[in-house]
Amino acid sequence: MKTKNQLALAPWVFTLGFFALWEILCHVLKISSFILPAPSTILWAVWEYRTQLAYHAMHTLWMTLAGFGLAVGFGLLLGMVLGSSRLINAGTYPLLVGFNSIPKVAVVPILVFWFGVGWVPPVMTAFLISFFPIVVNVATGIATVEPEMEDVLRALGASKRDIVFKVGVPRAMPYFFGSLKVAITLAYVGSVIGEQNASNVGIGNLLTRASAAFEVPLVWAALVVLAVLGVIMYAITAYAERSMTGWAQRSQMAA
């Protein structure tokens, strides 16, 4: 019971301790707020710029969720195709890996040529950066169906499609939800990059403008807002994972 309480408290203690240490160091070493503002200064900036931050944060949230939603839909579809056909999998793998290795910042200018400055580039960047882990995980889940299970169903006259939908897809769900946690953080990176380079609104754009004007506390405040949003979205996907695939998390390791 005691260890359980300690476990529940530990995240709070460590987080608060981290910021307290930061605050103390800033004051003791008299670090200029231009280099590293103290948490209290940042918090104050968050409050001061709250309407601006909230407006831009909502925009970023939208861009991220739109890109992430596209990535989930496309990733599931492509993952299912790759997982059920070894031929397509082998054929497209080099292309996919090659595409995934391109830093997505480098793609933003092309997106601007195509779609102009606005909401499309951030959404597209978020999508492009986050679909890959979903594809790979879903494909792995489907491709690793036990051969015995496949035999049982094929001997009954099951089609490839039956096997994919009855066994492959449900079996891939733990992999899928695991990849969502990676994808949501990546989508965030994508939308902020997109906004920095090709948008007039959003936290990314706010960051660009604030740093150009040397408004250091605002830059830090924007970062804090990003971190908080990121944690919340990660928590939501983690919760979805637990509630959808409880059957897969019965090991002692997961407890």
Next chain:
Amino acid sequence: MSRYSPHPGLKADSPPQGEGETTERLVSAFVELHDVTHVYARAEDGLPAVQNLNLKVNEGEFAAIVGPSGCGKSTLMKLATGLQFPREGTVIVDGKQVGAPVKLAGMAFQNPTMLPWRTTLDNILLPLEIVEPHRSRLRRHKAEYVAKAESLLAQVGLKGQGDKFPWQLSGGMQQRASLCRALIHEPKLLMLDEPFGALDSFTREELWCVMRDLHAAQKVTIILVTHDLREAAFLSDRIFCMSARPGRIVAEREVEFPRPRDLELTYTPEFSNLVHELRGRIAQARQAA
């Protein structure tokens, strides 16, 4: 070897059932492999897994296939169910040459392969979601099928356990559920690939009796692949011994112990003689390799 004559002391504890079933069964080949040779496309050495294999199993018969490990017993299963097609020779099941998965087979393996996201009952109902005519009837006649699954569960000693997830059951219980899944669509052919291989000896003997009773009740043709000679001798009507790879049938032996058989049978000298004889054949087959 002399024909087994029932021990007077045994008859009393045998479960009450119709007598002389072995002789009354229809004698027509249900599964027939004729001069079958099969090479896997992925085999690196190009050696056949089975070669010139001939085998005939009658309708309603319980056949066992024993042999040294790696002799192509599982290949034989795949050929008989139409999961693989032979390089040479013909496979005939239920009077038709096999050119596609046979659709009338149920299968169970050493690994129960239950789907962990479905309850045990839903796992057992899975074949019905695939096989016609059940596939299109399942939704409207759900209650009828659930009742059937529950009666099967009761027959294998899992009454009322259908709501549990398979991972909440022990290995032996999962294997029982796996048998139910193999039987739910009333297959005409049941293929068992070492279904009791991973169980402790007490559970295994319990499941032998479950299997014996299911066979008596359902009149299904069963092909059991096993390492366990006692298992083969206790359960089957006919035993095929396979040689080492490339697998061929080196001996065929009818088992004439009358049914219903009791576990006590396995401690009689006649039974031991049979097992001993089989053991000799396998040893020969191993040496030949």
